[in-house]
Amino acid sequence: MADFSLTLNEDQLQIQKWVHDFAENVIRPAAHEWDEREEFPWPVVQEAAKIGLYGFDFLMNAMVDTTGLTLPVAIEELFWGDAGIGMAIMGSALAAAGISGNGTPAQVMEWVPQCYGDENDVKLGAFCVSEPDAGSDVSSLRTRAVYDQASDEWVLNGTKAWITNGGIANIHVVVAAVEPDLKGRGQASFIIPPNSKGLSQGQKYLKHGIRASHTAEVVLDDVRIPGSCLLGGKEKLDAKLARARERGHSGEKQPAMATFEATRPSVGAQALGIARAAYEYALEYAKERHAFGKPIIMNQAIAFKLANMITEIEASRLLIWRAAWLARNGGFTNAEGSMSKYKASETAVRVTEEAIQILGGYGYTREYPVERWHRDAKIHTIFEGTSEIQQLVIARAISGLRIE
Ligand SMILES: Cc1cc2nc3c(=O)[nH]c(=O)nc-3n(C[C@H](O)[C@H](O)[C@H](O)COP(=O)(O)OP(=O)(O)OC[C@H]3O[C@@H](n4cnc5c(N)ncnc54)[C@H](O)[C@@H]3O)c2cc1C
Numbered sequence: 001m002a003d004f005s006l007t008l009n010e011d012q013l014q015i016q017k018w019v020h021d022f023a024e025n026v027i028r029p030a031a032h033e034w035d036e037r038e039e040f041p042w043p044v045v046q047e048a049a050k051i052g053l054y055g056f057d058f059l060m061n062a063m064v065d066t067t068g069l070t071l072p073v074a075i076e077e078l079f080w081g082d083a084g085i086g087m088a089i090m091g092s093a094l095a096a097a098g099i100s101g102n103g104t105p106a107q108v109m110e111w112v113p114q115c116y117g118d119e120n121d122v123k124l125g126a127f128c129v130s131e132p133d134a135g136s137d138v139s140s141l142r143t144r145a146v147y148d149q150a151s152d153e154w155v156l157n158g159t160k161a162w163i164t165n166g167g168i169a170n171i172h173v174v175v176a177a178v179e180p181d182l183k184g185r186g187q188a189s190f191i192i193p194p195n196s197k198g199l200s201q202g203q204k205y206l207k208h209g210i211r212a213s214h215t216a217e218v219v220l221d222d223v224r225i226p227g228s229c230l231l232g233g234k235e236k237l238d239a240k241l242a243r244a245r246e247r248g249h250s251g252e253k254q255p256a257m258a259t260f261e262a263t264r265p266s267v268g269a270q271a272l273g274i275a276r277a278a279y280e281y282a283l284e285y286a287k288e289r290h291a292f293g294k295p296i297i298m299n300q301a302i303a304f305k306l307a308n309m310i311t312e313i314e315a316s317r318l319l320i321w322r323a324a325w326l327a328r329n330g331g332f333t334n335a336e337g338s339m340s341k342y343k344a345s346e347t348a349v350r351v352t353e354e355a356i357q358i359l360g361g362y363g364y365t366r367e368y369p370v371e372r373w374h375r376d377a378k379i380h381t382i383f384e385g386t387s388e389i390q391q392l393v394i395a396r397a398i399s400g401l402r403i404e
Contacts, residue, residue: 002066004325019074023081031082034212041085041212049119054089056113068328072269072320079273083376084212091164095125098173102189102231115171126169128160136389139184145176152227156220166216167201170194185244189231198223209375264337265323268344271380275348278355278373279309309351316344335397342390345380352377
């Protein structure tokens, strides 16, 4: 077990600086353009792949860090650069986490690298859980997976909604109902290999923020995949279903829930990066901008806003680091992952709004980045578990009760 320390080690400091430099020199100058274009920023992701920031190796190196802090530290810098481009770079990690969380070691080695490709041929992964009628309530997925014993194939049908990299990914990881009556306990995760017949992109969503990140519907129309694409294997699934049928309540986590739980500190780190960007910008602005003959920061009304912003940011980082450390060292006991995501997301929304206020009229225009950061921050209270769902998870953990 690694000790919990607030002092980053040499490797972590190096990675922090490396990502920060890329965010400052490559991502920030491109951020406004890709937000306006509302398209996937392929050239920037290719640059990230060239230096090894987008890729399987980077993710693996970050994951083996026993303190758990490398990933949130890197993500904070990346999203400090820009959240839309940051999501374009991090989106495949959710698919990778879905595979690692549910797949056998052989499946992880086969499919996770294919979510990234290489520097000369960049590929993407997509993790497809949400549906038009099932976002927070992932236990009621309608997408069906039916086993065809004669051909040892699975046949998938359904529609997935709001999928990051949906339709443009090389690998789609799809969570589907095998036995709908068992709700979440009757679900399994599947790999849809590249160019599978029957998988297509539905509508591409036009969004409020993180507009450089691609979000679309994924339609599955009689998609046939080999039996080996069931993550974890058939034997394990059959045993799980049998237990669920017998007991009616197996106590096992849904595959989608398990993935989201493990990735929550990282999502908190995304929000933290946006909040810090807005705070730093607003602080500098408040020192320069004069009104009534003095810098606006000389008014307590403005200075106290900044004091509150940095306090909330620092508190969020402490929760994120603690949760990231716990995820690698002993696990969560009181929904600490949810606490970190909840706190950082709400902080990012508040801090970016205050940053607009501090910049006044300029802050409201697209000439300055703070309005973009505010738009980008908002998604963090919605995806990977809304703020209300985080509160629900925390409330259940502290009470031991099935609070509705
Ligand atoms: C840009 C973007 C990217 C996304 N990427 C992905 C992706 O890659 N893969 C994926 O699978 N999904 C993705 N999503 C989907 C996202 O995870 C869902 O939108 C989210 O989980 C919320 O689900 P919903 O939209 O159906 O809202 P609903 O579940 O309908 O919730 C609506 C409101 O009701 C509240 N609510 C619901 N149930 C309760 C309750 N029990 N108690 C209290 N309040 C409740 C919610 O908090 C929310 O405020 C993405 C979404 C967006 C917008």
